[in-house]
Amino acid sequence: MLKTFSYVCTLLLLGSFHPAATADGITITTSEYPPYMSEEHPHQGFVADVVRCAFGTQGIGVKFLFVNWVRAYDLARDGEYPASAYWFYTDERAKDFYYSDPMHEETLVLVKRRRNPIPSTWSGLDSFSDVRIGMTRGYSYTPDWQAFARQHQNHVSVVNTDAQNIEMLLLDRIDVFPVDELMLWHILHSRFAPEQRQLIEVMQPVLGVQQGHVLFSRKHPDGESLKVAFNAGLAQCRRDGTLETLEQQLIKGFYAPSPQTISTEH
Numbered sequence: 001m002l003k004t005f006s007y008v009c010t011l012l013l014l015g016s017f018h019p020a021a022t023a024d025g026i027t028i029t030t031s032e033y034p035p036y037m038s039e040e041h042p043h044q045g046f047v048a049d050v051v052r053c054a055f056g057t058q059g060i061g062v063k064f065l066f067v068n069w070v071r072a073y074d075l076a077r078d079g080e081y082p083a084s085a086y087w088f089y090t091d092e093r094a095k096d097f098y099y100s101d102p103m104h105e106e107t108l109v110l111v112k113r114r115r116n117p118i119p120s121t122w123s124g125l126d127s128f129s130d131v132r133i134g135m136t137r138g139y140s141y142t143p144d145w146q147a148f149a150r151q152h153q154n155h156v157s158v159v160n161t162d163a164q165n166i167e168m169l170l171l172d173r174i175d176v177f178p179v180d181e182l183m184l185w186h187i188l189h190s191r192f193a194p195e196q197r198q199l200i201e202v203m204q205p206v207l208g209v210q211q212g213h214v215l216f217s218r219k220h221p222d223g224e225s226l227k228v229a230f231n232a233g234l235a236q237c238r239r240d241g242t243l244e245t246l247e248q249q250l251i252k253g254f255y256a257p258s259p260q261t262i263s264t265e266h
Contacts, residue, residue, distance in 0.1 A: 025061030026226065028214070029072035029084040031138070032161070035186045035255035036086065036104075036212070039066040046250040047086045050103055051214060053242050054233030060226075068160070069138025079219030082226050086212040088140045096218055098227045101234055102211035104247070106180040108141060110203040113169045118176065121204050131155065134165040134177030141178050142208040163187050170196060178207050186256050 037045040076084035077096040125148045133156045165177040188197045216227040237243045
């Protein structure tokens, strides 16, 4: 507990009082992705703390601009901001950005409504050829799932947030959707009532594991040098144990939003 408290104080100093945060700091585009990124959380999420730690070791302060994911990508791609956080790898994105070293691994799972007759265990993506699929705008998934969704786009509905996809499940408007497992439980426990949570079931096996990165703009004059600085700082945070401390805080729910129940009606 003392170690965590001490680290939190250090983060606040780096994020709020380091000279680089006001004079030479950078702004990184992002969007809502709790518990990883959230404007509502005092620390703005796990990823925000990791990014502050990495750049803080290099004497660089960081602020985050929260917009929707499409705009977050476009603003950084066009060089208006030097970076965006955080994203999975795709070949298309690599044309526009330098990728940082991996920050964190996410486990992607498929979820369904418990009363849905679709089997809870699947053996191949062909199992979903005739089902209604939900996806979240601006997200990337595993390459196989992306290709499958393109081939069956008539069965795919796209919404703006994972919480909306959970609502779609509860309203029986979709049959399955992919989501990071940790994020799923954070959303369910912070935004849905217990009786709603009991209706959601995680399918087996997992869809895949993906690594999250900071993207650094190829069009921004400082994009490549900032990537080098970030990677050096991330390695230092990993060596000194800070990254492990943050990951433990993530698992224990430190970055969960304040509990509130939302309606399943729009």
